[in-house]
Each structure stands twice: as structure tokens, then as C-alpha cells.
Amino acid sequence: MRLKGIAIAAIAALTLVGCTSKGDAPVKEGTPAEQLAAARANLEKSPAVSFTLESTGLPSKAVGVSAAKGTGLFTPPSFKGTLNATVAGLTGTVDVIAVEQDVFMKFFTPGYNKIDPATYGAPNPARLFDKATGITSLIAKTQSLAKGDTVRDGGDVLASFTGTLPGAAVADLLVIGDRTATFDVTYGVTQGGHELRTVVLKGPFYPGATSTYSLRLKSLPQPVAITRP
Numbered sequence: 001m002r003l004k005g006i007a008i009a010a011i012a013a014l015t016l017v018g019c020t021s022k023g024d025a026p027v028k029e030g031t032p033a034e035q036l037a038a039a040r041a042n043l044e045k046s047p048a049v050s051f052t053l054e055s056t057g058l059p060s061k062a063v064g065v066s067a068a069k070g071t072g073l074f075t076p077p078s079f080k081g082t083l084n085a086t087v088a089g090l091t092g093t094v095d096v097i098a099v100e101q102d103v104f105m106k107f108f109t110p111g112y113n114k115i116d117p118a119t120y121g122a123p124n125p126a127r128l129f130d131k132a133t134g135i136t137s138l139i140a141k142t143q144s145l146a147k148g149d150t151v152r153d154g155g156d157v158l159a160s161f162t163g164t165l166p167g168a169a170v171a172d173l174l175v176i177g178d179r180t181a182t183f184d185v186t187y188g189v190t191q192g193g194h195e196l197r198t199v200v201l202k203g204p205f206y207p208g209a210t211s212t213y214s215l216r217l218k219s220l221p222q223p224v225a226i227t228r229p
Helices: 002-023 032-044 125-129 135-141 167-174
Strands: 048-056 065-074 077-087 090-099 102-106 113-115 143-153 156-166 182-190 196-206 209-220
Touching: 032 135, 032 143, 032 156, 032 182, 032 196, 032 209, 065 125, 077 125, 090 125, 102 125, 135 156, 135 167, 135 196, 143 182, 156 167, 156 196, 167 182, 167 196
Parallel strands: none
Antiparallel strands: 048 065, 048 209, 065 077, 077 090, 090 102, 102 113, 143 156, 156 182, 182 196, 196 209
16 A cells, blocks of 8 residues: 555656646746847836936036936937036036927026037937837847846846947947947846846047946836926
């Protein structure tokens, strides 16, 4: 009887292992490029995204944008929020609305005025959300892409991916940066939602200095209206 019981238990164990192997096969993650491409697609489907930009290591006399905060849309490429910028020798917080190629700024004025942001060493914020040329397009231009460590970002755990970007790709996006140099980039992807959350760029944005720009994006559940003033 004891041998019979052992045999039954062994058969049951083998049956359980067989069912587990068949029904619970591990999900193949894919290459770092494939994982980032999926994270990019998930973010670009968002009705709207919250956006922040922070910087460190900027030279004291740097002209341009050092920080930003607001809301962006991928369709059409749009942004509404504030930029911390140095404009015409003055540093302050600038209210900005950008819809496609049109950028409007309110800086020491009662209303918005249409401007060319390149004049102030700043990118068109709407272009950051252009699927073809914006933040998410950097993924396809990244070289030496590799999976990094997981990191905690507030309440989220992010999978990180590291690589390098040609200076031209960075300069085309942010208007600043040595076009002949190579920049380090780190992407953060949410583990649960598999969505692009952070992009950190490090390199020679200004002569004689190594600076870092950290961009954070988070999908919003509802669309936000952004219109020309």
C-alpha cells in the first residue's frame, strides 16, 4: 500500500509539472530594442501626458531652458505649461503654449506673443511630442542599447535601458548640444504598464561642461485641450 501511494503521488507530481510547463510558459521579453519600441508605442497612445524637465551641471551663463513643466499631446503635437529660461539676459518662469509649429510665450507681458523659440536657444516644446522627431523618436536612434538595472521611481519600479545617441539627434531635438559629440542616454520603463516614463540625457550640451537633462513623462487618462491663444 505504501508503494502504491508513493507511485500515485509521483504520477500526480509529474502531471502537475506537465500542466504547469504547458500552461504557464514564461513570457519572452524580447530584445531591449523591442521592449523600448513597445514602451514607446504605449506612451504615444496616451490621450495626454504630464511632462517635466530638470537639468543639472549647466554653466552659470547658459542661455536657454533649464526646466519645464506642463502637459503635452502627441496628436497634434502640442504643449502647455511653463519653462524656466534665460531670455535676453533675464532669467525667470515663462508661460508657453505651443501647437505644432506655432509657439506663444508670455514673459513680463499681460498676454501671449508669438515667438521663434530658437531665438532664445530653446526648442519648440510641441516638437518634443512629435512622434517622428520628438522625445520618443530618440529610441530608434539609440546605439549600443542594453538592459540596465531596475530602479525605484516613487511608487513605480522602472526597468532601465542604457545607450548612446549621436550629438546631432540631441541637438535637433533640444536646439543645444555638440552635434559632433556622443551623448549617454538612459530610458526608464514602467514594469506594470510597460510605458516609457523617463529619458535622461548626459553630455556636452554647452562648451566646457557635461550637463544632464532629465525628462519625465506620465500618461494621463483623459485628453486635455491645448489651443492657440
